[in-house]
Amino acid sequence: MSAATIGAKAIVPARPERSAGVWATAWRRLRNDRVGMVSLAIVIAFVLLIIASALGLVAKDWQKEIGVPNAPPTFVGPRVEEATKDPLASLVAKDAKPVDLSDIDPLAPKYKEWSERAAKIQIADPPRAQTLAFGADRLGRDVLSKAVKGAEISIFVGLFAAVVATLIGTVLGALAGYVGGKLGDFLEWVYNVFTSIPDILLIFAFAAVLGRGIGTVVMILGLAGWTGMYRQVRAEYIKHRTREYVRAAEAIGVTHAQRMFVHILPNVSHVILVRMSLLVVGFIKAEVILSFLGLGVPVDQVSWGTMLSEAQAELVLGNWWQLAAATLFMAVFVTAFSLLTDALRDALDPKLR
Amino acid sequence: MAAYILRRLWQMIPTLAGVILLVFFLFKFFGGDPAEILGGLLATPDQIEAIRTQLGLNEPWYVQLGIFLKSIFTFKWGNSWTTSEAVSNIFATRLPATLTVMTPILLLDVVLGVTAAMAVAYVRGSLTDRTIMVITTIMLSISFLVYIIVGQWLFGFYLGWFPVQGWSDSVLTNLTTYVVLPVALAVFVSLAPQTRLYRSFFLDELGQDYVRTARAKGVSENRVLFKHVLRNALIPVLTNVSVQLPGIFVGSFLIETFFSIPGLGREVLLAVNRSDYPVIQAVTVYLAVLTMVINLVADVLYRTVDPRVVLK
Numbered sequence: 001m002s003a004a005t006i007g008a009k010a011i012v013p014a015r016p017e018r019s020a021g022v023w024a025t026a027w028r029r030l031r032n033d034r035v036g037m038v039s040l041a042i043v044i045a046f047v048l049l050i051i052a053s054a055l056g057l058v059a060k061d062w063q064k065e066i067g068v069p070n071a072p073p074t075f076v077g078p079r080v081e082e083a084t085k086d087p088l089a090s091l092v093a094k095d096a097k098p099v100d101l102s103d104i105d106p107l108a109p110k111y112k113e114w115s116e117r118a119a120k121i122q123i124a125d126p127p128r129a130q131t132l133a134f135g136a137d138r139l140g141r142d143v144l145s146k147a148v149k150g151a152e153i154s155i156f157v158g159l160f161a162a163v164v165a166t167l168i169g170t171v172l173g174a175l176a177g178y179v180g181g182k183l184g185d186f187l188e189w190v191y192n193v194f195t196s197i198p199d200i201l202l203i204f205a206f207a208a209v210l211g212r213g214i215g216t217v218v219m220i221l222g223l224a225g226w227t228g229m230y231r232q233v234r235a236e237y238i239k240h241r242t243r244e245y246v247r248a249a250e251a252i253g254v255t256h257a258q259r260m261f262v263h264i265l266p267n268v269s270h271v272i273l274v275r276m277s278l279l280v281v282g283f284i285k286a287e288v289i290l291s292f293l294g295l296g297v298p299v300d301q302v303s304w305g306t307m308l309s310e311a312q313a314e315l316v317l318g319n320w321w322q323l324a325a326a327t328l329f330m331a332v333f334v335t336a337f338s339l340l341t342d343a344l345r346d347a348l349d350p351k352l353r
Numbered sequence: 354m355a356a357y358i359l360r361r362l363w364q365m366i367p368t369l370a371g372v373i374l375l376v377f378f379l380f381k382f383f384g385g386d387p388a389e390i391l392g393g394l395l396a397t398p399d400q401i402e403a404i405r406t407q408l409g410l411n412e413p414w415y416v417q418l419g420i421f422l423k424s425i426f427t428f429k430w431g432n433s434w435t436t437s438e439a440v441s442n443i444f445a446t447r448l449p450a451t452l453t454v455m456t457p458i459l460l461l462d463v464v465l466g467v468t469a470a471m472a473v474a475y476v477r478g479s480l481t482d483r484t485i486m487v488i489t490t491i492m493l494s495i496s497f498l499v500y501i502i503v504g505q506w507l508f509g510f511y512l513g514w515f516p517v518q519g520w521s522d523s524v525l526t527n528l529t530t531y532v533v534l535p536v537a538l539a540v541f542v543s544l545a546p547q548t549r550l551y552r553s554f555f556l557d558e559l560g561q562d563y564v565r566t567a568r569a570k571g572v573s574e575n576r577v578l579f580k581h582v583l584r585n586a587l588i589p590v591l592t593n594v595s596v597q598l599p600g601i602f603v604g605s606f607l608i609e610t611f612f613s614i615p616g617l618g619r620e621v622l623l624a625v626n627r628s629d630y631p632v633i634q635a636v637t638v639y640l641a642v643l644t645m646v647i648n649l650v651a652d653v654l655y656r657t658v659d660p661r662v663v664l665k
Contacts, residue, residue: 189368189371192367193368193371193375196368196369196372196644196645197375198600198603198640198644200600200603200606201603201633201636204621204625204633205376205380205634205637206379207625208380208384208630208633209379209380209383209384209385210383285496288496289496289498292498293610293622295625304496305498308496308498311502312502315502315503316506323499323502327495327496327499330494330495330496331491331495333494335490335491335494
């Protein structure tokens with residue numbers, strides 16, 4: 001219903017010289033979509049957050065151990081000190097004196113020298129907070145900073161993997177759809193090969209040979225996930241290559257490459273954008289799972305996946321905050337991004353609805 | 354029909370060749386040196402050289418490809434590099450566990466998914482419908498990991514209703530004791546996306562002309578839904594199930610890892626962590642073949658369910 005009324009509105013003030021472009025009308029449709037705008041605001045907020053975190057403005061000190069280990073969140077209050085009994089206390093008699101071993105201990109002469117040397121080394125042990133805004137992990141690192149830093153890595157990986165998959169899928173899809181013929185058959189064969197291997201095995205096989213690291217995860221996900229994009233872009237190019245505007249371009253002598261990427265590409269870019277945002281959501285989820293399994297980001301980095309893998313052991317001890325923080329950050333971002341994708345699809349292609 | 358199946362089988366050959374080439378060259382050019390992985394850190398150059406000769410790594414690449422092809426078609430992959438267990442034995446012993454977990458998941462998924470989708474489609478457009486759609490969107494955005502971690506902690510550890518993990522030799526014990534919690538969690542997680550997807554299938558059918566005709570001639574709403582719409586909506590459901598079917602063989606590697614189920618998915622994951630190439634290669638190639646066969650069977654089934662489909 002909104003698409004129809006907006007369409008009518010767009011026609012009424014139509015100036016004779018030029019009608020509104022596809023992006024302008026899409027933006028107008030998106031602006032009327034309240035859910036879409038709220039999601040857009042949340043996604044922009046996250047993007048600003050990860051830019052700030054990448055520039056070192058926030059969460060720079062996520063590796064500093066600023067709280068006591070497993071410090072609870074402030075709103076829970078500090079941990080009630082349990083009457084910790086020394087398990088050995090009952091075994092050792094109260095008045096027992098330590099046995100003097102210095103005459104038979106071969107290391108005894110060196111103790112003094114060692115303690116002098118140890119005194120020279122400065123150990124800075126800053127006061128540790130009893131509670132932190134959202135608690136601390138088992139080393140006493142701030143969970144909130146970790147979640148922000150984790151958001152940076154996870155979203156970065158999801159976005160860039162989607163860019164890689166989009167590039168591969170778009171270039172190959174454009175070639176297969178526009179050129180066709182022998183090249184098209186060859187690309188169809190490659191597509192069939194990639195789709196006949198279950199996704200997860202493809203990812204595992206790539207992970208086995210390519211190793212670990214953030215760049216590697218981006219490559220693995222991109223290489224394993226381009227097939228859907230390829231299929232859709234190819235179908236669009238087949239549809240477009242015989243359209244009149246492409247024929248007209250051919251008639252005035254535009255080269256093939258220009259027709260493919262200057263003339264047709266902008267006309268299918270909305271399809272690519274929607275498909276790409278679907279990929280981002282999928283890849284963020286995949287990155288979280290890969291990092292959890294130890295196939296993703298290295299140990300000196302943090303992502304939502306590594307947070308979850310630490311949280312598994314913490315939960316048994318009753319320390320739920322790291323799990324909650326990672327889940328909350330991820331759920332908010334992924335929900336907002338999915339809703340934004342839906343809104344984008346409706347705005348860019350009302351026929352698809 | 355026979356001609357169609359023959360032609361499809363014929364078309365599988367180039368795809369299979371592609372899969373074999375992809376796996377071979379991926380591990381050949383990007384993977385580490387197998388001899389160094391096998392030899393370990395303490396191997397002397399002589400030992401490494403001996404392993405290279407034994408594996409045929411000093412031969413030109415086409416001879417190695419020949420060895421690879423031979424192992425694929427004779428099912429002789431030798432032994433796992435890390436545990437020395439025969440690869441064929443790994444398949445034979447791990448697959449039953451995976452199927453024990455995945456078959457109930459798949460069945461429950463379809464039955465509950467279709468039921469929930471029909472219920473939601475029945476009240477389409479109402480507040481209940483919209484609320485359920487919002488809930489499924491939020492549920493979908495939470496990682497599968499969180500559900501398993503929390504579920505395992507809550508029902509296995511905290512409430513103690515189910516064993517946290519474990520496995521036995523008896524299929525019945527497994528089904529009644531160890532599989533219950535993993536299956537329940539997996540079905541719970543996949544219910545949200547399934548319901549959304551199947552609901553869209555039902556809504557597509559509800560917009561068709563034949564539904565309007567049925568209503569116009571006074572057929573009751575229940576009869577329209579259960580007799581006319583359900584049958585037609587089951588066709589895309591079947592397609593969706595056939596897409597998922599190859600997945601049940603590697604299973605949910607996550608579930609197997611969390612619940613210590615000795616299945617194929619967990620084995621592949623272990624193999625990736627140990628750089629155990631023969632296991633990964635064998636699983637990848639055979640599952641690709643299986644996927645192709647299942648797709649063919651699904652297409653043929655499709656024809657029997659929906660006579661309008663023309664196989665070409």
